Amino acid sequence: MKVAEACCGINSQDLLESYSSFWARIDRFRDSDLTSELRPKGGLVRTWTVRSTMHTIPAKDYYVHVLGGPGRRFQPWFDNAAKRRGIPDRDFRVRFLYQPLLDHIKGRTVTSNEVKEFMVERLTQRGLKGRMKLQRGWSSKPTYGPAWTGVSEMSHLGLLVNAGRKGSESLWMSSADYLAAGRSVPDPEECMVELVRKYIECYGPVSREDIAYWSFLLKKDVDMALEALKKDLTNEDLHSGGEYFSFGGASREAPEPPGVVILPEFDSLMMGYKDKSRFLSQDIVKKVFGGLAAVNRTILLDGFVAATWKRKRNSAGMMVDVSPLRTLKAGERRSIEGEFASYADYQGTSISVEFK
Template sequence: MPLSNIPFMRLQSQQLDCHQFKKPEEIIAWFCGVQAQDYPGSKWAISQRLKNCTDADIESTFADKKFVRTWAMRGTLHFVKASDIRWILELLAPRIIARNARRYRELELDEETLKRSNEIIKSALQDGQRFSRSELLAILNENGISTEGQRAHYMLQRASLDGLICQGGMYSNNNPIFISMDELPKTKTLTRHYALAELARRYFTSHGPATIQDFTWWSGLLSKDAKAGLEAVELSLVPETIGDKIYWYSGTKQAVQHSSPRVHLLPSFDEYLVGYKDRSAILEKVHSKNEGIENIMYPTIAIDGQIVGTWKRKFNKNEVIVELKPSIALNAAESNILDEAVHHFGEFLEMPVHTRIIS
């Protein structure tokens, strides 16, 4: 398999070039988790992988607790299907907590303080109560626990990692709604062996072709645990050696190159970029680091799976302006399809959209 096939195969496994699913929670389960650090962008990431799914549709599903938001892979915020959250946290949370130990000490958050903050938060959210981030912090302060600086973040994250709370909606982009995990359906736990296998299976199915190094990066697991997960499912995957690397993927998909270009406006932290340690296969058209094109924090333009520029949105009264900054010269077909991608973004927001090209 040539390296040039990888972008086309990833477009399919990532559901960007095909749409197997109809509901937001289904695509989230397919990935096992969709990074949701950039809240508006993560909703757009989900929408691009479904048919006719608007921002309002995703907000409604989120409010219905079909999926939730919590700290998961790599200790970063992810959307996770409600029925998956418990086994994912049981597998990944201990490693995240261990990695936080030094920061806990720096913030004077000893285990006794964290235990007490957990108890206060759990008590506040019992019997279906729900509070915003700012309201929960006010409750902690009222009970004599300082939330100054980064203490707030680490206490809320710790209660989430300990399986007490999660985010079940959003008042605004920066003020999530916290709910008790008791509001979610009870689900069976998995043994560590099966949890590692399930995480690996979903990763290589949804992200393949990918390497073990990619999986280790994405999951935040120790290398030995990532290898154990892959070994448990490798008979259901196809290995392919390219250069000195072994790529693994589901054998159900083959590279399909279309007669017309495939264009995607990817949000920041999209799984198409953040899901891999090595992104060289999708950066072949851009050989130098320039203007954030290799930075996962930037929204990017992808043409036939290759990252070829950046973009951003600006709201102006009742419309949205999309500024495009391609790093390569686009032909007529690519420009036309890019216009369609911008139009799709306007449909997702249910707002008029206008385009500006930035040179």
């Protein structure tokens, strides 16, 4: 929980990949340390928040992240998508689709397929088309499916949370049932200000551009939050000509970075700043941030990205290919191999390392 709070949420779009983000930050971490808290009434929750991507966040901060995040920025998209599919406005969706679903699943989890079937039935009952031809992503092949499920919109509205998996299917649960009892729903604007405050505490000093990049809030919302926080903020001079914000002495001092850190795809550090120069040279940014929004696995040496890595499982265990982004000394290579030996112990497998 402390790591999720210190990082203002751990990116977990790929849940299994995100376990390695926790391992990189916690001595002797085991997956059970996370799963024991990632449960109903537990200390952690996984849901869509900043950048509209899945994050594992402290349950106590759920509404701050969800209602204070960029959900309002996506509301026009939900409205337009619903309109194109013949689904009425948000008030209708909440009253006649979402609230009945929440009543139906009260106190239990349901699979994605169960949500789909429920929505098809409700839409049909209201005289609307329950199923239709859908275009999925970049596929040229249309598929047939529910005209509307609402899972993403309900999550952004703070009504539904991810509750794990059942086989290959995601499980979902009412946020009111998942969270500890007694949590009232706060004002969204207060949540937004608190989210920006938490981000500055964790990542500061930061610029307006960093805040907008990390949160995906609109510029006007970032400005409003900074205005609300201005009496507590300190303007930092980083000799870059820009305006940077922190909470002065209240901000956390960064500890000395470990000698070697192995990070997974889309790690929260990589996504924490628009300006990557704190840990990544400008001339190699594109080697970490690839096409189609890819963010490669990285290896940090003394706090700076020195290599990317890929893995492939085989009958002997795991093969790791390390691609250096600068010349590595023999001692640095040995340190990387040693860290992958620790990673192998965590993964419960053997790992062979090859430098490209």
